[in-house]
Amino acid sequence: MKKNRRIAAGILVALCLPGAFLQAQTSKEKTTFSWSNLPTAVQPVFKPDTFNIVQFGSVPDGLTLNTNAINKAITTCSSKGGGVVLIPGGIWLTGPVEMKSNVNLHIDRDAILLFSKDFDQYPLVEGTYEGSRSARNQSPVQGTNLENIAITGSGVIDGNGDVWRMVGKDRLTESQWKTKVASGGLVSSDNRIWFPSAKTKLAFDQRRGTALLPGQTLKDFEDIKDFLRPNLVVFNNCKKVLLEGVTFQNSPAWCLHPVLCEDLTVRNLFVKNPDYAQNGDGLDVESCKNVLIEGNTFDVGDDGICIKSGKDEEGRKRGRPTENVVIRNNVVYKAHGGFVIGSEMSGGARNIFVYDCSFMGTDIGLRFKTARGRGGVVENIYVKNIRMKDIVQDAILFDMYYFAKAPGANEKIEVPPVTEATPRFRNFQITDIVCNGANRGIFIRGLPEMKVKDIDLNNIVLKTNKGAEIIEANGIRMKDLTLLSNNANPVVYVQSGSNITLNGFKYSPNAGVVFSINGDKNENIRVSNANLSNNHDKVEFNNGANRSVFIAE
Structure with a gap:
């Protein structure tokens, strides 16, 4: 008791x-x-009544399928006004677990909730994936239209994702590849890709997608069912949700995916996927409101902490931004991005506050990505006190050409009209950032019809191979910026930049060209306190750039 x-x-x-x-x-x-007032999220509250899954016939031998017993415990708990459903010590093999309102699913420290390798345990369902209505296998843990729910404790929830994921030989060691091939499944004719089943291979060979297009039904996907990997945990349209303390690992696709949720708290989790897990995101918060993400550790195969809000026209029609979010005191190891917004952000994102986080070994640190066709407004994003180490690519990245080819400096640019499908990045404040090791410090690339706008970068120290690139941007205000980039030439590259200011700039003493201004569409680039006024050879002008646009004070 x-x-x-x-x-x-x-x-x-x-x-x-x-x-x-x-x-x-x-x-x-x-x-x-002001950082003194932040958004709030309300936590769920539960009755103390406890329902042990053993009392419903569950067996912790790792062999007995406990799906019915666990779901019966959850349903009984909810029907009696709620409380705690206890997963005690042991290995509990199960199929999909369906959450109910007013239930706290509590995983003891010595408990492993292990999801079955049997694909037949997971029926085809309609879901949302990468911002679109899609055919999916049912998620191992799911809940829809619920209120007052939680998954807590300090045990492990394992999605058995390795049995779902195809994987390339180049992503594994020789020993891992041999083990994978020996486990069953199929190998491509060129011996480069392992597939878990014939259905997965068929989908790959035919380049089949997951989106449910008009006129299609779930039956149209039966022949590629195994290809439709589920996200480990999906909560859709739920209120007062808490995830705390648990290890979530080995997800078939995305690990944690709350959609259209309100009052969501994600605290002190360890979220773990292999680094070769394609689409192995840690946390994707989609079209949610009032969110707290704190004290978590992510070590995953794709983006770590990611903000989304639907894709293209479907996301714009939904019209639900992710908003009022606090993200603090998190650590991200392997991931495509430490903190990410996009690329499916068509419903918008706003009022997001990220601070006191560390990223170590991620591909990109702060990653903001979108593309033509998305639409959506991403604004009022505040980032402070971020520490990064050994970032593979960019420490700070804004890119509006995600998965698209951007024009070169000398190419003729076709400028399409601005429509509702034109994405917008504006009003970001990024302060007190330190990065020790990255390929490039800052990369900002907007669209000619919609520049990245109104970005403040203050008190930033970046030790990188390359410095900064600013392309198609307006209102980039930098203060007290240090770019220690010994291999950079130039240190700062600007193309089609307007109202770019830099006050207080330190760079490597052996740097060659410090500023390279490119193209005839630049204006009002001002640099002060950078020791440039008497060093004209530190600034170059290329591709028709006018010297008058650059002022060194």
């Missing part, structure tokens, strides 16, 4: 973030804000 009370008491603590909402003001010159 004491243990049960402790479990319940851990959930009863109300979430107390300071203040009710952040006040922000925008002017033509600068955006100011």
Whole structure:
């Protein structure tokens, strides 16, 4: 009884973030804000009553399929007003677990909830994937239209994702490849890709997609069912959701995917996928409101912490931004990005606050990505106190040509009209950033019809191979920027940049060209406190750039 009370008491603590909402003001010159008031998320509260899955016939031998017993415990708990469904020590083999309102699924420290390798346990369902209505296998853990739910404890939830994922030989060691081939499945004719089943190989060979197009039904996907890898945990349109303390690992696709949820708290999790796991994202928060993400560790095969809101016209019609989000005190190891927005952000993203996080070994640190056709407005993004080490590519990246070819400096540019399908990045404040090791420090690339706008970069120290590139951007304000990039020539490249200011700039003493201004569409580039006024050879002008646009003070 004491243990049960402790479990319940851990959930009863109300979430107390300071203040009710952040006040922000925008002017033509600068955006100011205060960190003293942040958005709030409300946590669920549960009755102390506990329902042990053993009482419903579950067997912890790793062999017995416990799907019916676990779901019966959850249904019974919910029908009696809610409480705690306890997963005690042991290995509990199961198929899909269906959450119910007012239930806290609690995983003890010595418990492993292991999902079955049998694809037939997971029926085809209609879901959402990469922002589009899609055919999917049912998620191992799922809930729809629920309220007051949680998964807590300190045990492990294992999605058995390796049995779902095809994998390239180049992603594995020789020993791993031999083990994978010996496990069954099929290998491509060129001996480069392993497939878990014939259905997966068929989908790959025919280049089949997952989207449910008009006129299609789930039956149209039966022949490639195994290819439709589920996300490990999906909560759709739920309120007051808590994920705390648990290890979520080995997901078939994305690991944690809350969609259209309100009052979501993700705290002190360890989220782990192999680094070769394609689409092996850690956390994808899609079209959610009032979110707290704190104290988590991510080590995954794709983006670590990612903000989404639907894709293209479908996402715009939904019209639900991800908003009022606090992300703090998280560590991200392997991942495509540490903190990411996009690329499926067609419903928008706003009022997001990221601070006191560390990224170590991610491909990109801060990653903001979109493309023509997405639409959506990403704005009021505040980032502070981020530490990065050994970033593979860019420390800070804004890219509006995600999975698209950008024109070169000398190419003729076709500028399409601005429509609802034109994406927008504006009003970001990024402050107090340190990166020790990356290929490039800063990369900003907008569209000629819609530049990246109003970005403040303050007190930033980046030790990288290359410096910064700013292309198709307007209102980039930098202050106290240090780019220690010994291999950079130039240190800062600007193309089609307007109203670019830099006050306080340090660079490697052996740098050659510091600024390269490119093209005839630049204006008002001002640099002060950078020791450039008497060093004209440190600045070059190419491809028709006018010297008058650059002022060194």
